[in-house]
Amino acid sequence: MSVSVVVPIYNEVENIPLLHRAVSDVMQQLGRPYELILVNDGSKDGSNAALERLAQADPCVKVLEFRRNYGQTAAMQAGIQAASYEVTVLLDGDLQNDPTDIPMMLDKIDEGYDLVHGWRKNRQDTFINRKLPSKVANWIISKVTGFPVHDLGCTLKAVRTEIAQELQLYGEMHRFIPILAHWRGARCVEVVTNHHPRRFGQSKYGISRTTRVILDLMTVKYLIQYVVSPMKLFGMIGLVCGLVASLAGVGTLWMKLASGVDMTGNPLLLLTCLSAMLGVQFFFMGMLGEMCSRIFFEVRGMPNYAIRRTWNVEAPAALPLSAGDRRAA
Structure with a gap:
């Protein structure tokens, strides 16, 4: 099984030669075809020159250079899309992850798992601004998504x-x-991996990232549960608003008919109107979400399901072009 090792790089000029040597030693001992994809995420410390020298000296090294710093997620996305081998290994460029864990993780892939993710059980970082926020965030994410991690x-x-x-x-x-x-x-599995203290440079992350993680968690929750059918979320909220409007409306009428209470400025009347308007808005948001979801999947040509493998199944014939498509062609 061939392996693409993807490493985002941002101001890691001292770590680059050590990282290259460590990954190369491990992969050469494995005897598997491999490539090392290093993504320079707008470094300003001479990392680009170091990466260029590596690419010239080692044909297994591929380098992608960003025009500016786009962040670790963008660097990983670029490296993953550039990967050409069967398994992609993601690795940090600061030498805190241990490349010697790669063979163990590849063995798990060979057992039939699709993704193996590490657990830094003995994490070598400061407690207050790194380990504690991480523990809290992982607990919240696990509870919200239902994914044990x-x-x-x-x-x-x-x-x-x-x-x-x-x-x-x-x-x-x-x-x-x-x-x-x-x-x-x-099919995912979590394994305990080694973790080393940082030798060179400074960490690019701190406690300030917590807000971004929480916002992304809300997005992920929506994606994994409601992206295929947004009406399940917005329609349910609309129904709740409609129920509140109905109850408040009944209470308003009872107060007017039974007690003759003046409705001018009555809180229940205002609640009835507000809830009714919110309910209608959420129903329309659900319908718009349903349309956007279908456009999303159709434009990308991606079904809302995933097939693991097939037997004796031929590729489907291409659908005939519409008249508009034929004119465009």
């Missing part, structure tokens, strides 16, 4: 390339790769 922040992962290239990563969603892959039907 200890350490979504661990970059070290091995995933079948065909599955990795189905995922569309934005924002800070590289942390949610196992959850997104699981949503697409991938």
Whole structure:
């Protein structure tokens, strides 16, 4: 099984030669065809020159250079799309992940798993601004998504390339790769991996990323549960608003008819009107969401299901072009 190793690089000039040597040693011992894809995410410390020298000296090294810093998620997405081998291994460029864990993860892939993600059980980071927020975030993510996980922040992962290239990563969603892959039907497993203290440079992440992770978690929750049928979410909220409007309306009429209460400025009357308007708006949002969902899948040519394998099944014949399509062609 051939392997593409993808590593985002941002201001890691001291780590690059050590990283290359460590990954090359491991992969050469495995004896599998491999490529090392290094994505320069707008580094400003001389990393680009170091990467260029590596690419010239080692034909297994491929380098992608961004025009500016786009973030780790974009770098991973670019590396995954450039991968040409059967399994993609994601690795940090700071040497805190251990390349010697790669063979163990590939063995899990050989056992039939589609994605193997690491758990830094003995994490070598500061407690207050790294380990504690990570533990809290992982607990919240596990409860919200229903996906059992200890350490979504661990970059070290091995995933079948065909599955990795189905995922569309934005924002800070590289942390949610196992959850997104699981949503697409991938068989995932978490394994304990080594973790080393940083030797050179400074960490690019701190406690400030918490807000972005929470916002992306809301997006992921929507994607894995409601993207195929948004009406289930917005329609349900609309029904609740309609129920509140009905109850408040009945209460308003009872107060007017039974007690003769003046309705001018009555809170129940205002609640009735507000709930009714919100209910209608949420129903229309659900309908628009349903249309957008169908456009999303049809434009990308991606079905809302995933097939693991087939036997004795031929590729479907191409559908005939419409008159408009024929004119465009």
